Amino acid sequence: MFIxxxxxxxxxxNYTCICCGRDIFNNPYGVCEGxxxxxxxxxxxxxxxxxxxxxxxxxxxxxxKGKTQLYDKAISPFIYTDAIAKHIQxxxxxxxxxxxxxxxxxxxxxxxxxxxxxxxxxxxPLCTKRMKERGYNQSSLLADSFSKIVNIPVxxxxxRVKETGxxxxxxxxxxxxxxxxxxxxxxxxxVKDKSVLVIDDVFTTGATVSECAKVLKKSGAKAVxxxxxxxxxxxxx
Ligand SMILES: [Zn+2]
Ligand SMILES: [Zn+2]
Numbered sequence: 634m635f636i637x638x639x640x641x642x643x644x645x646x647n648y649t650c651i652c653c654g655r656d657i658f659n660n661p662y663g664v665c666e667g668x669x670x671x672x673x674x675x676x677x678x679x680x681x682x683x684x685x686x687x688x689x690x691x692x693x694x695x696x697x698k699g700k701t702q703l704y705d706k707a708i709s710p711f712i713y714t715d716a717i718a719k720h721i722q723x724x725x726x727x728x729x730x731x732x733x734x735x736x737x738x739x740x741x742x743x744x745x746x747x748x749x750x751x752x753x754x755x756x757x758p759l760c761t762k763r764m765k766e767r768g769y770n771q772s773s774l775l776a777d778s779f780s781k782i783v784n785i786p787v788x789x790x791x792x793r794v795k796e797t798g799x800x801x802x803x804x805x806x807x808x809x810x811x812x813x814x815x816x817x818x819x820x821x822x823x824v825k826d827k828s829v830l831v832i833d834d835v836f837t838t839g840a841t842v843s844e845c846a847k848v849l850k851k852s853g854a855k856a857v858x859x860x861x862x863x864x865x866x867x868x869x870x
Contacts, residue, residue, distance in 0.1 A: 663735030
């Protein structure tokens with residue numbers, strides 16, 4: 634690690650901006666300053682629980698207000714729109730694995746600013762069919778890269794036990810039904826009394842991470858936090 638840092642200092646690695654393709658000097662975020670300023674950062678007044686943008690007074694959005702959620706808090710650096718939505722789709726469907734590193738750099742910044750404390754990271758697993766088609770799990774790529782940046786281990790404690798199909802067209806209730814009992818914890822001992830950070834690519838309705846949190850808490854997890862690359866805004870819809 635130390636030697637790599639010295640080598641990187643003497644011969645800075647070359648990066649190209651993931652948005653405009655311009656060469657950028659020694660910038661692991663993978664985005665030039667011009668493009669960075671136009672990225673859809675998730676900022677402003679956010680729901681204290683799910684990080685949705687707040688449009689009315691109070692600390693919680695309509696979805697979270699007065700409700701007990703299975704996960705403790707969800708955070709995200711970006712809104713799922715524009716260039717970020719395009720990058721996530723490329724990471725997911727077009728084999729653009731190199732996008733995991735820049736995205737996870739921004740995820741690491743959001744995580745470090747959140748002051749959330751965790752014992753380990755775990756990715757949301759893909760169903761076997763999807764894994765076979767794609768050959769990789771985008772959430773695992775994000776989790777692995779994130780883990781290296783923040784120096785917190787990844788433990789694959791979740792397993793998908795039910796094929797759930799695509800959820801794109803489903804609302805929260807339908808997704809919840811579709812995902813019921815879709816996950817299980819493979820090693821309960823690793824989870825007991827631990828604070829876990831579940832990593833996924835996009836937070837849409839929260840149904841997937843809620844189901845993950847449910848099994849983790851059943852296995853004795855002390856806290857379950859969620860970190861995604863982007864968050865789908867529902868407040869304005
Ligand atoms: Zn650029
Ligand atoms: Zn909320």
